[in-house]
Amino acid sequence: MLTIGLVLALCAIGYMMGTRRALSSASGDQRLLHSLKGYYGQNVALSILVPSATLLVVWLIAQPLLINQSVASLFSDQDLAEGASSSLIIQDMRRVANGLDVVVDQGLVSDDAIASLDAESTNVRELLADVGVAVGSDVTQQTLDGAKRYRSLSKTGNFWRGIAVLALALAGFVFAMQRTDKNFRARNVVERGVLILLFGAATVAVLTTVGIVLSLIFNTINFFDAFPAADFFFGTRWEPSFSGRGGASDLGFLPLIWGTMYISIISLIVAVPLGLFSAIYLSEYASDRVRAVAKPMLEILAGIPTIVYGLFALLTVGPLLVSAFGNGGFFGVNWMSGGTAAITAGSVMGIMLIPFVSSLSDDIINAVPQAMRDGSYGLGATQSETIRQVILPAALPGIVGAILLAASRAIGETMIVVLGAGAAASLSLNPFEAMTTVTAKIVSQLTGDGEFNSPETMVAFALGMTLFIITLCLNVFALYIVRKYREQYD
Known part of the structure; x- marks a missing residue:
């Protein structure tokens, strides 16, 4: 210093x-x-x-x-x-x-x-x-x-x-x-120096991404040298063993990616309607005074740490769902035996994603030219008809992109899943059962006393590389949709 x-x-x-x-x-x-x-x-x-x-x-x-x-x-x-x-x-x-x-x-x-x-x-x-x-x-x-x-x-x-x-x-x-x-010529030298600094900053960002990808690739290759790729990608059992037996472990990827996608779908079922409806209200119906208060309060949800959401799922949402769907619950059924379940983590994750869907959809709806609204009103359409038949179709590609970006955010979530969904790798369709995701198992495999060069530990890099490719494809597809169709209305 x-x-x-x-x-x-x-x-x-x-x-x-x-x-x-x-x-x-x-x-x-x-x-x-x-x-x-x-x-x-x-x-x-x-x-x-x-x-x-x-x-x-x-x-x-x-x-x-x-x-x-x-x-x-x-x-x-x-x-x-x-x-x-x-x-x-x-x-x-x-x-x-x-x-x-x-x-x-x-x-x-x-x-x-x-x-x-x-x-x-x-x-x-x-x-x-x-x-x-x-x-x-x-x-x-x-x-x-x-x-x-x-x-x-x-x-x-x-x-x-x-x-x-x-x-x-x-x-x-x-x-x-x-x-x-x-x-x-001080100005020329300073501006050239600032340009070099900006280029250096961009280079550091690019090299950091390259370094992350290369570290995943090399360790993933080492994992597949020690564990069959077919057993990893098509295996239906996740039972790692840290007893030193190595080959006795079942490291099937399918239960983890199923839990990841299943919980993400539940979260989107919660986040998309609430986020989209709130965006429509804030952009089309709310007054300036209401919008100035409601929009910042809604976006506060994006600033809450995920560990807080995880505690909320563990201590509040889980027991609430058990009281509703457990033995002697509100509906007289016994579908849910414990608070840690896919629906618990998915519901809380959906609440976390509401500001992502709402903010992006709000910006996209506001980007629709006012001339399209005026033309609809000139033809005698009401405000609700204009929103349903003009604004939403025009903004739909951008809204789809916002949903895909929120989906990639849900796929990469860890703490909510660890605390709210449990640790059981399952291929079940029952949302009231405990499940786990790829990110949760990456954390569990890299913590503990296992040898670093064992397949049970190095599988975390194979999981990370696979998840990286999935989320990258979702982000690229979302950006492609947004950029392609945004040009039509600029």
Whole structure:
């Protein structure tokens, strides 16, 4: 933080000095400057900020990787035989190293005493617990030595990182100040620099997407090398085993995708009518005063965290449905035995999707030209007839696109399903039974003590890749419909 503060302070100083230097070279007459005086200050500030920030980001990414590689040499080949073991060992080592930093900061142990700390004579786990740092198991001497080395390398790297960043910032300051005079084309340089920054931001977004896709692809390939693809895509049983038997697991995809689609359909049955009707009312019937209040209140639903919706499904909607459809309920039937069911998660998810359908449909309906309404009224149609026979047909492609976008949002939901639908993978048609979805099983497969390179764990990447393709197709199809038919009414 100190380094960042110094760089920002230098940017502010460079802005002021660059502006003054440019005016001084023009004898105080701004008319003699090639560019506005602010551009000269911006040029100096950008010459300081961009190189130093780039170096800082690269250093922050590279330093942990190099340090992990260096401390990994302390462990034997047997300890690092498996990727999961290596990851867990390094995580424990980093947790101990961070805990030692806390111990030193609180004055319990001096920094010099850390170098001579012995795991056999000192209970390092209890020492770290005293400062609120939890370690899962006893700290061995090997882990303690790795933590010491990690601390040492981190301190050295942080020191030289600060020196290098400040040195580059000062170099940029000197270079920019030397170029600053009344004839310097500061505006051209600044605008070109801003263009490069914008291009870099777009590139980062694209590369992030590419990185996500590649990580899914490579791990999915590794999964299918260990588990038959036919058994995954066409299997009707989901019974993973973490007992180490590997092939004894049934990892059929069909029950999961069925639960995902079934719960999503229930949510759309709830969200589409309510969202569409509210959009029609707000855009065609509501007064400006009502719209100014109702629309923001409706869109508040989109800002509620999904975990809150999950708790609402677990504590309120589930028991309410059991009281209505359970034994001795309102209808005298026993269709529902527990609060966790597909209809519970689907209903609450539908409530969550209402603002998605409503807001998008409202914008699409308002985009229909007023001339079409006026023409309908001129022919003697009432307002309801105009909405039913003119506005909705004109806005229908966009509304379909909004529904498809909401469907892709429902397919990717996790917390509501975990808390409201249960964990049973089922191919049932009964909405009152517990079901689960692809996203819920991705979470469950990646948590726990299973080996990372086992099929039972790596199946999460195959599930994620399949779900990614499904949602991508839905989004592309929705955008295609919206863009194709929107042009007809612009």
